[in-house]
Every structure is written in structure tokens, then in C-alpha cells.
Amino acid sequence: MKISRPLRENRQHGDLLFPVSAYETKMEQDFEMPLSYHWHPEIEIFFITSGKANFQVEAEPFIIEEGDVLLIKPNALHGSHDCFGTQLEFRAVVFDYSFLSGMANDRIEQKYLNPLFSEEQGHFILLREKNSIQKALFEMLNKTFFVFDEKEKGYEVLVRAYLLQVVYDILMLQKGEIKPVKTNTRKSEMIRKIVGFVEENHTQRIVLNSLAAYLSVSEGYLCRFFKDNFHMTFVEYVQRVRLQKAERLLRETDDPVGKIALDVGFGSGNYFTTEFGKLYHTTPQKYRKGQDT
Structure with missing residues (x-):
């Protein structure tokens, strides 16, 4: 049986000159969300605006609910299912690392972006503190979504500016002892092999x-x-x-x-x-x- 590393998402997120997209999904009450594992080389910031659902990144399962923000790092296998019998609405902003990095290897990249998105510190960051910074982060993500959705003149500039503000808010929340989660590498590899086996066969x-x-x-x-x-x-x-x-x-x-x-x-x-x-x-x-x- 042929086994490879499948599940790379086929969808293209933006284009070469503007590698960013924003998505919204709404599911009715009692709709059982299908299990959907996938990965992509872009960063994804996933946030729930209503309801809650089971989510999994690599080998780590958890519940994500309204007000939570999940930063998924590049190439991390992730998926969600089971929306607990409630109406579920969530949004996601997906973008290439290069969209934020600017001049290669400058101080901002060395001091902030590289450490934040490094896989060595885990495959994701889950932010669920109910404080003023978390609220500002959530509002900024919603503003990013609406600006991208409306696409008025100059929206590309605002999207980049808002995402840099999002990064800043995440860095501020990390000072409050919100740390990246390191995953169980052996378990994660087992999950990847299972998903790949079933995908191929x-x-x-x-x-x-x-x-x-x-x-x-x-x-x-x-x-x-x-x-x-x-x-x-x-x-x-x-x-x-x-x-x-x-x-x-x-x-x-x-x-x-x-x-x-x-x-x-x-x-x-x-x-x-x-x-x-x-x-x-x-x-x-x-x-x-x-x-x-």
C-alpha cells in the first residue's frame, strides 16, 4: 500500500503578492462537524465567535469556545469535530510568514516573529485569558476579517497593520504566562501515520x-x-x-x-x-x- 504525507490543504490562500485569506464558517445547531485533518505551510489564526467545538493540533486535543484564539503554526496537522449540539460560528485568518516578516532577518523578525512562530516551541498557542488584552486581540481579528471581506481601497495595508497588532497583542498575552504547548512527538507521529494510511487507502x-x-x-x-x-x-x-x-x-x-x-x-x-x-x-x-x- 502506498503511504505518503497527505492532507496538505489544496486551497490557495491569497496569491504571491498578497498571501493572506480570511474565512468564516457557520454550522447549525445539532450539526455534527465532520472530522477534518489537514495542514498547510501558512500560519492560521482561528477564533470562535459563537459556540464551542473539539479541536486537535498534532497530538493535543482540547476544547475551544467563544472568545478563544488559536494560533496554528506552519505545517501543523490540525482539525476539528463535534460542536456540542450548539450553533457554531468561527473565523480564520490564514497567511504566509513572509507577509509579516518584511526585510529579511531584521530586528523584528529576530526578536519577535521567529520565536513566536518557531515549531521548536510547539505547534500552536491557545489564548483564552478573559482580560482586556485578550478582548482587544479578539476585536482586532474581527476587524481584520471585515476589512478583508469588504476589500475597500487600501485594504491590503490595513490587513498587514492589523495582523502586526495581533502579533503584538499575542506577545503581550505571553507575558501573562501563556506559553506555547509542546506536543508529544511520538504520539503526533503515530497520528500522522494513521491519518496518512486511511487517506491513501x-x-x-x-x-x-x-x-x-x-x-x-x-x-x-x-x-x-x-x-x-x-x-x-x-x-x-x-x-x-x-x-x-x-x-x-x-x-x-x-x-x-x-x-x-x-x-x-x-x-x-x-x-x-x-x-x-x-x-x-x-x-x-x-x-x-x-x-x-
Whole structure:
């Protein structure tokens, strides 16, 4: 079986001259967020405006909720799922390190940017202190989002200025003993291998013992590892991956539902429709039509 490092996000964030994008996602109450692991070489600042959700960066799971700010460093594997039965709204600003660094290796880069974004100090920084600096940080991120969204004349200048203010606020919060979290390297590597294995082989019939053999661990250990780190069984995880792939194909292609079901690894269209309904609370056909309205 072919194994590589998959899950690099295909989306391009901005362009060569302005490598930054801002996104907003809204999910209705009781919608179960699909598990979605990915990585990208850009920095991501993720913040929830309403609700809360489980989140994971590399091997570290945690809950992120309204008012929290999560800085995800370049190349870190991350994803979220399970929005606790509440309406969930979150925003993200994704940008290349070069967008802030300015003149290469100047004092600002040496003294502030390099230490802040260094992977040696962990893959992420979670900011959840409820104080005036945290509030200012959250408001500045929202201002960045709105300026980017409206794109009025000169918005590029404001986006860079606001993100530099965001960096400053994060540095000030770190003086309050908010420290980067170092992840368990061995556990993180195990998660990457599992995600890569399923990503490469989900269209085939894959079973737990084939993954256990690939990882050189026992099936019992692997079952416990899934429960502790994925919060679901191996079978449930494979199903989530297949459904996530199918959901994307429904949005991005005109392929018949039956073909999509087979392409992502389901044995039949009827079974796929049943499982899709459990996660997305609608049929594949209705979901596709809803994307066109």
C-alpha cells in the first residue's frame, strides 16, 4: 500500500503578492462537524465567535469556545469535530510568514516573529485569558476579517497593520504566562501515520489489523489509541473520512451519487445514503441541491 504525507490543504490562500485569506464558517445547531485533518505551510489564526467545538493540533486535543484564539503554526496537522449540539460560528485568518516578516532577518523578525512562530516551541498557542488584552486581540481579528471581506481601497495595508497588532497583542498575552504547548512527538507521529494510511487507502476495504501491521503495534493497543486520541473507533473514523470525501465531491463535481459512493469506498449507494444522512441530516441529492441555492 502506498503511504505518503497527505492532507496538505489544496486551497490557495491569497496569491504571491498578497498571501493572506480570511474565512468564516457557520454550522447549525445539532450539526455534527465532520472530522477534518489537514495542514498547510501558512500560519492560521482561528477564533470562535459563537459556540464551542473539539479541536486537535498534532497530538493535543482540547476544547475551544467563544472568545478563544488559536494560533496554528506552519505545517501543523490540525482539525476539528463535534460542536456540542450548539450553533457554531468561527473565523480564520490564514497567511504566509513572509507577509509579516518584511526585510529579511531584521530586528523584528529576530526578536519577535521567529520565536513566536518557531515549531521548536510547539505547534500552536491557545489564548483564552478573559482580560482586556485578550478582548482587544479578539476585536482586532474581527476587524481584520471585515476589512478583508469588504476589500475597500487600501485594504491590503490595513490587513498587514492589523495582523502586526495581533502579533503584538499575542506577545503581550505571553507575558501573562501563556506559553506555547509542546506536543508529544511520538504520539503526533503515530497520528500522522494513521491519518496518512486511511487517506491513501480509504477507497479500498481496510481493516484494523492491516493498520496495526503497518504501525507494528497490537490491535488492542491501536483500539485504545483511537479511543484516547480520535474519540471514536477505527471503523467510525474510516467512515468519517469517506463521508467527508463524498461531501466534497457532491459540492465540486456533477458525478452521479452512486459513482461517488463507490469512488470513496462505500459498497452500495443505498448504504452510502443512509450513512450520509446520519452525519449531514439530509440525503446526498438534497445536500447537492442545497449547495446550488
